[in-house]
Amino acid sequence: MTKKVVRLSDVALAAATSAKTASRVINGDPRVAPETRRRVEEAVTRLGYRVDLLARSLRRGVDDTIGVIVESIADPFFAAVISEIELAALRRGLNVIVTSNRRLPNREVAIVDSLQQRRVAGLIITPHTSDLSYLAATDTPVVFVDRHPRNFPADVVTFDDRGGARMAVRHLLRYGHQRVAFVSDDLEVETSRNRHAGYVDALMEADLPVAPELVATDCADAAVARARTCEFLDLDEPPTAIFSARSETSLGVVKVLHDRKRTDIATVSFGDFALADVLSPAITVLEQSPELLGRLAAERLFARLDGDHNDPVNTVIPLRLVPRGSGEIVPSGGAETVGGAGV
Amino acid sequence: MTKKVVRLSDVALAAATSAKTASRVINGDPRVAPETRRRVEEAVTRLGYRVDLLARSLRRGVDDTIGVIVESIADPFFAAVISEIELAALRRGLNVIVTSNRRLPNREVAIVDSLQQRRVAGLIITPHTSDLSYLAATDTPVVFVDRHPRNFPADVVTFDDRGGARMAVRHLLRYGHQRVAFVSDDLEVETSRNRHAGYVDALMEADLPVAPELVATDCADAAVARARTCEFLDLDEPPTAIFSARSETSLGVVKVLHDRKRTDIATVSFGDFALADVLSPAITVLEQSPELLGRLAAERLFARLDGDHNDPVNTVIPLRLVPRGSGEIVPSGGAETVGGAGV
DNA sequence: ATATCCCGTGACAACGATTACCTCGTCTCA
DNA sequence: TGAGACGAGGTAATCGTTGTCACGGGATAT
Known part of the structure; x- marks a missing residue:
C-alpha cells in the first residue's frame, strides 16, 4: 500500500x-x-x-519559500500581483505560499505566524489593520505592498494614491464639474484614506466644498457601490461626476449608470479593469500596474535575501491617467437644469 | 542579531x-x-x-498543506477557484501552496514533484498536457479539476463542457443563425476540445456544415481572439453569430464587435465575466461557477484525506444559459442581404 | 626529508518535534 | 489482599538531510 x-x-x-x-x-x-x-x-x-524538502529545510534552518499575504486572491488586482511574484520567485527557484487575510485582523496575525513557523525565507504582505511591528524583531525579511505597515519602518512598495486621486479629480474639475462624488472602501484601509485625501486636496484647491452626501466610504464590494450610486442619483442635487477609488467599486458604479441610462455622468476609476475600454462611454481610468507592483516587491525582497542591510526603501509607483471618454464628459442636469435648457 | x-x-x-x-x-x-x-x-x-512546522511535518511524515496547480493565477476563473479552495482549506486548518504551470509541460511535472517533495497532504490539479499517471502509484490523494488527467482514473470535477457548448450553439441556431463562428483556445486543451465537440454536435443536429473559416482554435488570449474576430468580420460571408468558448476570448470578441460597431452580431460566451451584463447588448453567457468547482474539489480531496478509498468519482457540474440579449439577436446582413430587405 | 596543504571521503551529531515504549503510583473490583 | 486498569509523565529512538570534524594519502613547499 x-x-x-x-x-x-x-x-x-x-x-x-x-x-x-x-x-x-x-x-x-x-x-x-x-x-x-x-x-x-x-x-x-x-x-x-x-x-525531502522538509528535512532539508529543517536542517538548513530556512525554507526555499516566500510567503505572500493579500487581501483576497480572487480580486483581479491581487491575482495579478501574486502571479507576477510567483513568476519572479520561479526564476529564482523559490516556492510561493499564497494566503489571504480576508480582512480578518486576527487571521492576518495568524497567517504571519504560521508562515514564520514554516520558516519561510521572506514575506510579501499587503497589510490590513493589525500591528505587525513585531516582525521588525524577527530576522525574516518582509516587504509590504500597496500599503504601509503600522508603527514601524520597512520596505514598502505603493502607488501614489493621494497624488493619483488628486490628478483624477482635478481632471474632472477641469471639465467643469462642481459636484464630484467619491466612492471608496472603508477609510480604515490606507489606500482608501489616501485616495480620499487626494480627492479632498483637489476640491480644496478649487475652493469647492466637500459635500458629505457625495462621499460614500463604505463600499467593500461592488454591491454596496451600486447601492450608494443609486442614492447619489436620487439626491435632489445629484453629482455630475463620480470618482471611484477602486476598480471593484467602479464595477458597481458603472453598472448603475448603465442600468439607469445615466451615462451622462462623468466617471473616473482608480484602477483599470477588463472591458473598461469597451463600454460606451469608455471609462477613463488611473492606470496602476499590479504586475509592476508585484515585480518591484519581489525584487526588493530578493535584495534583502541577498543580504542587503540598508535602511528600508519606500518605492512609490506613479500613476497615469488614461482618458477614454467617461472622464471627459461635461456636466449636465442637476443645478444647471434650474436656469438652463432642461432636458 | x-x-x-x-x-x-x-x-x-x-x-x-x-x-x-x-x-x-x-x-x-x-x-x-x-x-x-x-x-x-x-x-x-x-x-x-x-x-516548528517543518520539524513537526518531518516527523509526522505529512505536511498540513495541500498543493494547488492551475494554469494561471491571474486568470479570474482560476483565481476564484483558488480562493474557494483556500477558504475550504482554512476551515480545515490546512495551508495552501498555489502554483501555476503557465502551460509549460515540463514545469507541470516539476511542480508536482516539488510539491510531493514537500510532502503535501494532497493535490488539486488543473492538468495541462503532461502524463501524470505516475501519481496513481503515489499515496498522495489527488483531485483533478476542470479537466481529466491522461491515462489514469482519478477523482475529477469538471463542467459539462460539451453539453454546455451544445446548448449554447443550439440557442443561437434557434434564433435563425446559420453561420455561427467558434472561437476557442487550442484544442490540445481538453475543455476547448469538448466545447468544440459540443459546437459540432449542435451544427450536425441542425444539418449545418462546419465551416472551417468560421472556426478559430488558436486563441490563447484575448489579443489573438481579437485578431481572429476581425478576420471573421472581413470574410465575404461573415458569421452572424459567434460562440466564444472561454471568457478570456470573449473579452477579445466583444472588444472588436464594439470597436467595429457590429453589435448586430449575436454572441454567447462560455463563462461569465465582469460587466458582461452592463454592455449593450448585455452578453448572453453559459454560467459556470468557479467557486463551486473549487468547493467540490476541496470536498473531494478532504474525503480522500479522511480515508475514503472508494473508486474515483467523476463530478460533472451542469451549466446554465443566462440570456441577456447578445445571444438573442436574430441574423441580419450576410447571405440574407442578397434577397432580403437590406440595411 | 619533513612539514603543510588539499582532495575525496565518511562517521557522527544536530535540526526540533513526535512516536513507541516504559515506569511508577493509585484506584477499582473481585 | 492481589491483579489488572488507568492516569501522568519520562526516555530514547526516529524523521531525512546536512554541517562539523577527522582521516589517509598524494602533492607541494621549505
Whole structure:
C-alpha cells in the first residue's frame, strides 16, 4: 500500500558510498571524484530519489519559500500581483505560499505566524489593520505592498494614491464639474484614506466644498457601490461626476449608470479593469500596474535575501491617467437644469 | 542579531517537565494533569513558543498543506477557484501552496514533484498536457479539476463542457443563425476540445456544415481572439453569430464587435465575466461557477484525506444559459442581404 | 626529508518535534 | 489482599538531510 520512499541513505548504499557524499553530489559540491559522482547519479535516477524538502529545510534552518499575504486572491488586482511574484520567485527557484487575510485582523496575525513557523525565507504582505511591528524583531525579511505597515519602518512598495486621486479629480474639475462624488472602501484601509485625501486636496484647491452626501466610504464590494450610486442619483442635487477609488467599486458604479441610462455622468476609476475600454462611454481610468507592483516587491525582497542591510526603501509607483471618454464628459442636469435648457 | 528561537525543550525546562509532556499539552492530549498543563501553557505564552512546522511535518511524515496547480493565477476563473479552495482549506486548518504551470509541460511535472517533495497532504490539479499517471502509484490523494488527467482514473470535477457548448450553439441556431463562428483556445486543451465537440454536435443536429473559416482554435488570449474576430468580420460571408468558448476570448470578441460597431452580431460566451451584463447588448453567457468547482474539489480531496478509498468519482457540474440579449439577436446582413430587405 | 596543504571521503551529531515504549503510583473490583 | 486498569509523565529512538570534524594519502613547499 504505502510506497516506501527512497532516502538518501538508500542512494548511498546503492552507490557504495556514504550519505554525506551522496548529499554532496545532490547539492553540486565540486569536491567529489568524477567516478563517485557518476555512481551516485546513476543510483539517483535508478531509484528515483528525490530530496525531502522538509528535512532539508529543517536542517538548513530556512525554507526555499516566500510567503505572500493579500487581501483576497480572487480580486483581479491581487491575482495579478501574486502571479507576477510567483513568476519572479520561479526564476529564482523559490516556492510561493499564497494566503489571504480576508480582512480578518486576527487571521492576518495568524497567517504571519504560521508562515514564520514554516520558516519561510521572506514575506510579501499587503497589510490590513493589525500591528505587525513585531516582525521588525524577527530576522525574516518582509516587504509590504500597496500599503504601509503600522508603527514601524520597512520596505514598502505603493502607488501614489493621494497624488493619483488628486490628478483624477482635478481632471474632472477641469471639465467643469462642481459636484464630484467619491466612492471608496472603508477609510480604515490606507489606500482608501489616501485616495480620499487626494480627492479632498483637489476640491480644496478649487475652493469647492466637500459635500458629505457625495462621499460614500463604505463600499467593500461592488454591491454596496451600486447601492450608494443609486442614492447619489436620487439626491435632489445629484453629482455630475463620480470618482471611484477602486476598480471593484467602479464595477458597481458603472453598472448603475448603465442600468439607469445615466451615462451622462462623468466617471473616473482608480484602477483599470477588463472591458473598461469597451463600454460606451469608455471609462477613463488611473492606470496602476499590479504586475509592476508585484515585480518591484519581489525584487526588493530578493535584495534583502541577498543580504542587503540598508535602511528600508519606500518605492512609490506613479500613476497615469488614461482618458477614454467617461472622464471627459461635461456636466449636465442637476443645478444647471434650474436656469438652463432642461432636458 | 539573530534571534534565538524558542524550542519545545525550552518550554519544558521552564515548565519543569519533559519535552514530551509539553508536546502533549501543545497537541491537546488529554492525559496531562491540569496543574502541569497550566504550567506548560504559561511557559508557552511567556516564552512566545511556536511549533516548528517543518520539524513537526518531518516527523509526522505529512505536511498540513495541500498543493494547488492551475494554469494561471491571474486568470479570474482560476483565481476564484483558488480562493474557494483556500477558504475550504482554512476551515480545515490546512495551508495552501498555489502554483501555476503557465502551460509549460515540463514545469507541470516539476511542480508536482516539488510539491510531493514537500510532502503535501494532497493535490488539486488543473492538468495541462503532461502524463501524470505516475501519481496513481503515489499515496498522495489527488483531485483533478476542470479537466481529466491522461491515462489514469482519478477523482475529477469538471463542467459539462460539451453539453454546455451544445446548448449554447443550439440557442443561437434557434434564433435563425446559420453561420455561427467558434472561437476557442487550442484544442490540445481538453475543455476547448469538448466545447468544440459540443459546437459540432449542435451544427450536425441542425444539418449545418462546419465551416472551417468560421472556426478559430488558436486563441490563447484575448489579443489573438481579437485578431481572429476581425478576420471573421472581413470574410465575404461573415458569421452572424459567434460562440466564444472561454471568457478570456470573449473579452477579445466583444472588444472588436464594439470597436467595429457590429453589435448586430449575436454572441454567447462560455463563462461569465465582469460587466458582461452592463454592455449593450448585455452578453448572453453559459454560467459556470468557479467557486463551486473549487468547493467540490476541496470536498473531494478532504474525503480522500479522511480515508475514503472508494473508486474515483467523476463530478460533472451542469451549466446554465443566462440570456441577456447578445445571444438573442436574430441574423441580419450576410447571405440574407442578397434577397432580403437590406440595411 | 619533513612539514603543510588539499582532495575525496565518511562517521557522527544536530535540526526540533513526535512516536513507541516504559515506569511508577493509585484506584477499582473481585 | 492481589491483579489488572488507568492516569501522568519520562526516555530514547526516529524523521531525512546536512554541517562539523577527522582521516589517509598524494602533492607541494621549505
